[in-house]
Amino acid sequence: MNRKTAFSKFPEIRTKHLILQQPTMKDVEWYFEHFSRHEMVWGGGEPGPKNMAVAREEFREYLVDLYRKRRGFRWIITLKGEGQPIGTLGFYKWAPSAGYQAEMGYDLAKEHWGKGIMTEAMMAVIDFGFERMELNRIEVYIMPRNKRSIKMIKNLGFKREGLLRQRFFDEFGNFADDLLFSMLRSDWEGLRADWKEKRRS
């Protein structure tokens, strides 16, 4: 699959417990509430949307248009048998000039933490990245304070590349450091057998 064919239809993904589905504007109210929560603002270092109008703009740009404009994918996470969104994850910065790499982002409602839900979603989406988007490299940037996210990404097999000083901002607009983690296609090839085994158990 290449960039043209990758986008012919939004790729819904089903895992053991989850359905990863296409974001639609009907999810905006949920998005507003979810990204206004303290733990989401703290984890991502982005202030929540100021009001519904801003939430609508952000949702359109970061979730809906991301796919429409062929720059990446963001899935809405739902539990099988329950239609309500509980989080999102996906790829962005999939530039035509560097189609072999993309960045990942993810977020899960707090009441679902500690159950391995994001790990399950990440494995499926990483498989999609290497198999269908033909990526060679996936990057994740995490603020050093976000120990939970760092733990998950290391457990998945991402490698720490280093600390990028004052690369971005925190939620108050102050410069803040980021840790850079990556997974290469060759890393993933070594992990696949183990992931298959984990999925069976």
Ligand SMILES: CC(C)(COP(=O)(O)OP(=O)(O)OC[C@H]1O[C@@H](n2cnc3c(N)ncnc32)[C@H](O)[C@@H]1OP(=O)(O)O)[C@@H](O)C(=O)NCCC(=O)NCCS
């Ligand atoms: C980052 C975030 C997604 C991690 O969520 P999480 O639930 O800790 O992630 P995982 O899916 O990897 O779950 C791992 C936990 O589930 C437990 N678990 C239970 N069953 C499991 C299974 N089958 N597989 C893996 N882990 C399992 C693990 O023991 C671990 O618990 P612990 O941390 O108490 O030891 C979540 O904290 C979040 O959304 N934070 C706010 C937004 C954010 O920070 N986004 C990232 C910005 S960089």
